[in-house]
Amino acid sequence: MELLSILDEQVELLVNTGQPDLLRFFDSLESHSITASEEISSLRAKYGLEREPLPQGYLDAAVNRVIERISHVLELSCGVFDKLRSRK
Secondary structure: OHHHHHHHHHHHHHHHHOOOOHHHHHHHHHHOOOOOHHHHHHHHHHOOOOOOOOOOOHHHHHHHHHHHHHOOOOOOOOHHHHOOOOOO
């Protein structure tokens, strides 16, 4: 019965907003012990819903890789990407 309630909530969200809430869905499956925590962790990682914050410098490194890969193709000011860097 709990699974039906969880699915009902997600269908209602899908109808009303056009999308489900995967984070809430995974939390509900885990809190009702419908799915093992290890499987939920794997699903969160697969869909980019991990709860741990990004390690320091991770975003900056990703921005640097983007700049390196596209700077020779596009003549964009790097200032656009600087806004994505973490604030120190």
